[in-house]
Amino acid sequence: MRTQVAIVGAGPAGLLLGRLLERHGIDTVIVEQRSRDYVLGRIRAGVLEYATASLLDDAGVGARMRAEGLVHHGLELCFDGDRHRIDLQALVGRHVIVYGQTEVTADLMQARDVSGGRIVYEAEDVTPLEFAGSQPHVRYTKDGITHEIACDFIAGCDGFHGVCRQSIPEGAITNFERVYPFGWLGVLVDQPPVAPELIYAHHARGFALCSMRSLSRSRYYVQVASDERAEAWSDDRFWDELRSRLDPESAESLRTGVSIEKSIAPLRSFVAEPMRFGRLFLAGDAAHIVPPTGAKGLNLAASDVRCLAEALVEFYDEKSPAGIDGYSARVLRRIWKAERFSWWMTSLLHTFPDAGDFGRRMQRAEFDYLTGSRAGAESLAENYTGLPL
Ligand code: FAS
Ligand code: PHB
Numbered sequence: 001m002r003t004q005v006a007i008v009g010a011g012p013a014g015l016l017l018g019r020l021l022e023r024h025g026i027d028t029v030i031v032e033q034r035s036r037d038y039v040l041g042r043i044r045a046g047v048l049e050y051a052t053a054s055l056l057d058d059a060g061v062g063a064r065m066r067a068e069g070l071v072h073h074g075l076e077l078c079f080d081g082d083r084h085r086i087d088l089q090a091l092v093g094r095h096v097i098v099y100g101q102t103e104v105t106a107d108l109m110q111a112r113d114v115s116g117g118r119i120v121y122e123a124e125d126v127t128p129l130e131f132a133g134s135q136p137h138v139r140y141t142k143d144g145i146t147h148e149i150a151c152d153f154i155a156g157c158d159g160f161h162g163v164c165r166q167s168i169p170e171g172a173i174t175n176f177e178r179v180y181p182f183g184w185l186g187v188l189v190d191q192p193p194v195a196p197e198l199i200y201a202h203h204a205r206g207f208a209l210c211s212m213r214s215l216s217r218s219r220y221y222v223q224v225a226s227d228e229r230a231e232a233w234s235d236d237r238f239w240d241e242l243r244s245r246l247d248p249e250s251a252e253s254l255r256t257g258v259s260i261e262k263s264i265a266p267l268r269s270f271v272a273e274p275m276r277f278g279r280l281f282l283a284g285d286a287a288h289i290v291p292p293t294g295a296k297g298l299n300l301a302a303s304d305v306r307c308l309a310e311a312l313v314e315f316y317d318e319k320s321p322a323g324i325d326g327y328s329a330r331v332l333r334r335i336w337k338a339e340r341f342s343w344w345m346t347s348l349l350h351t352f353p354d355a356g357d358f359g360r361r362m363q364r365a366e367f368d369y370l371t372g373s374r375a376g377a378e379s380l381a382e383n384y385t386g387l388p389l
Contacts, residue, residue, distance in 0.1 A: 013284030014157035049386030
């Protein structure tokens with residue numbers, strides 16, 4: 001098999017890259033280790049930055065997002081029961097769209113079905129090869145038969161645990177990482193959200209987040225210890241803990257029910273530099289991870305892929321290597337700013353075992369500054385809605 005760009009991974013990064021390239025007549029093959037249903041079954045991100053929503057429009061996959069997504073002009077911070085609204089629209093003139101990553105993935109898969117773009121699910125032993133040279137290829141096994149895809153470029157869109165970053169010679173890559181001493185226990189429930197906008201809550205017992213997927217389906221999270229297991233949390237235990245961390249009004253109006261999904265996500269900050277090795281490019285979680293507090297993970301994957309697609313189109317259309325040569329430095333500038341914001345939001349809102357009384361006072365002072373200063377609130381709003389591409 002031969003293609004121009006072999007894409008490893010059919011998450012948002014891989015699917016969106018394939019979509020953007022095919023819109024410019026560039027041939028791709030996507031190779032995914034899991035089944036289509038497994039990929040669609042993962043419950044992940046929920047908030048799209050303004051620029052991500054525009055990119056989905058440009059890719060011709062934004063119609064359902066525009067029809068079903070919820071436009072949010074603000075969000076709420078709650079600190080030991082004190083609630084304060086951050087008016088994103090008034091502060092920076094931009095909003096965000098609440099539209100689940102599952103739906104984004106489904107829209108991209110559907111578009112690829114229509115275009116007939118090649119995608120291999122349940123591929124085993126996927127291996128990127130010869131990417132230091134000029135004739136890279138991707139090997140994989142499907143139904144016991146080994147296949148090879150000859151290509152011009154390989155896009156490693158295979159997430160944090162993927163094979164592409166692991167295939168890079170150790171001395172050629174530098175990893176930066178911070179692992180947080182807690183995770184997020186998330187629950188999905190078919191009940192109306194507790195409030196019209198997201199509530200990010202700090203409490204002595206831990207962080208909590210009230211989010212949603214629609215006006216009839218809600219997504220809630222509570223901070224838990226790193227060694228916690230989802231099975232140890234009954235629905236009742238989860239709802240009691242969530243209530244205890246919210247302001248009295250929200251705790252009173254919270255609509256609980258039987259969870260339709262319950263899982264724990266670990267929290268880490270991670271960046272691999274650089275993001276290009278010869279003919280192999282990394283994009284999305286394959287190259288970086290942010291704690292979900294700033295709702296940046298999916299959005300960073302989208303901005304990586306936008307930049308990579310532009311670079312590859314320039315290579316093929318204008319025979320210029322400038323874009324691909326500049327890709328890594330260009331995306332890393334934006335990635336590190338998103339890493340900073342996600343780390344800052346996480347530091348503000350979570351309880352840290354070793355913070356001490358001084359650390360807790362610093363968190364309260366940060367909240368009081370943010371809610372009392374237009375400049376402070378503007379900084380949060382500018383980052384949350386997405387820095388310029
Ligand atoms: P993904 O991990 O989504 O996709 C990578 C794909 O590559 C997967 O389908 C995987 O099966 C495939 N793959 C892996 N190894 C392979 C191999 N060897 N061969 C072929 N295919 C391979 N972000 C937020 O903004 N908010 C959140 O609340 C949030 N919650 C999250 C919860 C969890 C448990 C995780 C892991 C992430 C969460 N994220 C969240 C971040 C998430 O949304 C990512 O940023 C987003 O999925 C990034 O998309 P991709 O880069 O495509 O990576
Ligand atoms: C979600 O709805 O899953 C969500 C929203 C905002 C975040 C993280 C997760 O910051």
